[in-house]
Amino acid sequence: MENWLLFACLPYLIHGARLPDGRAGLLVPSFYAVSDSEVQSISEEIYAADVNRAVSGDIVLSLQYQVSSSQINEGQDYSSQRLFNYVNEGKLFSKPTFARLRDLLNNYDRMAGVAEIITSNEDEEINAFLNEIFKTQVIDKLYHFFLSKGYYTSKAEFKNDLKQMWFGMYSRANGVLDSSGFEHVFHGEIKGGKISGFHNWVHLYMLEKQGQVNYLSYSYNGPWTDFPDILAFQYKWSNYLKSLGSFFVGSSPEFDIAIYTLCFKTRPDKMCNIHLGGRAAQIQTWTWTKSSYGNGGKYVASSYPNSP
Known part of the structure; x- marks a missing residue:
């Protein structure tokens, strides 16, 4: 050449x-x-575009007791009250992307090793969720960034790949198709007697409201004074423990998908340095290495905010 x-x-x-x-x-x-400065710049654009996120007063937390690093794995209940003191459900959950996310959260069996059967109705719910988030400026900002960098040549190509990387099924246990990136990150799973994944505040709130989650304590509260904030909690889902669960709290579903996908594509299996509202944050992503889709496409294994 x-x-x-x-x-x-x-x-x-x-x-x-x-x-x-x-x-x-x-x-x-x-x-x-893609340089670090480019990742930080587009993450700020995504943050600014998240008009569906919670604002002051939409969510009131009762953090209560902060555990030390030596106490994180104890699993003791230091909190007498629920974590979520108030969530403005009428405002937040009536927004289309939140509504479509909630439709998806009852489609999964949390136990690893139990095959997931995606029905035609559930596939329609996945497509409805994708259709809604693709109407937002958050996803549009991410798409145009990827387009400028040559990752994709059309929005349809990006949308199809996003569906595959997040919702494509693979096996975590027993050789059956029991998991996906979305199930692991947004819904959460039980594997080896412990909670695995589970990094979505909406599902955490829903389960706590239903009495299925018992909030124990927190170990990290980020420097943000508005939403989204980054926090790390200790809690039990039934009798299963999550000793360190990190979350964006108050973010929209499209924001979580966009930030995680940005880091998954540009910093796979690495710590991804982003900026949100002028403050630094980190995202850890992991690719699923035991199977792939298409011409070597990588499934999301996990993605979450790093908590010091």
């Missing part, structure tokens, strides 16, 4: 996209092509 053509095609070679003449580019890992 002549030098002028090499430089003209460099963005395509880096990102593994198609060359202008239709040939496939080299599959060099994409995270080499």
Whole structure:
């Protein structure tokens, strides 16, 4: 390849996209092509675009007791009250993306090793959720960033890949299709006698309201004075313990999907440094390595805010 053509095609070679003449580019890992400053800049844009998030007064927490690092794994109940003292359900949960998220949360068996059967109705609910979040500026900001970097060539391609990486099924236990990135992160699972995943505040609130979650304590409260905030809690789901569960609290579903996907695509299996409202935060992502989709597509194994 002549030098002028090499430089003209460099963005395509880096990102593994198609060359202008239709040939496939080299599959060099994409995270080499996006700088930390670019990740921080687009994360701020996504944060600013999240108009569906909670505002002051929409959520009132009762954090109560803060455990030390040596107490995190004790599983003791230090809190006499619920975590969520108040949530403005009428305002927040009537928003289409929240409503579509809640439709999905009763579709999963929390026990690892139990096969998940995605019915046609449940697939329609997944598509309805995706359709709603794709109407938001949050997802639009992320899409145009990915488009500018050569990750995708159309919104339809991005949407299809997002569905596969988050909702595509794989096996965590017993060789059956029992899990997905969405189930693990947004719903939560039970594996090895403990809570696995579970990083969505809406589901945590719903289960606590139903009496299924017992809030024990907190170990981290981020520096944000508005929403979304990043917090880490200790709690039990029935009798199963989560000794360190980190969450965005007050964020919209589209924000969680967008920030996690940004980091999953640009910093897979690494700590991803983002900025939200002028303050630094970190996201940890993990790819599922035991199976893939399409031409080597990677499923989300997990993603969550890092809590010091």
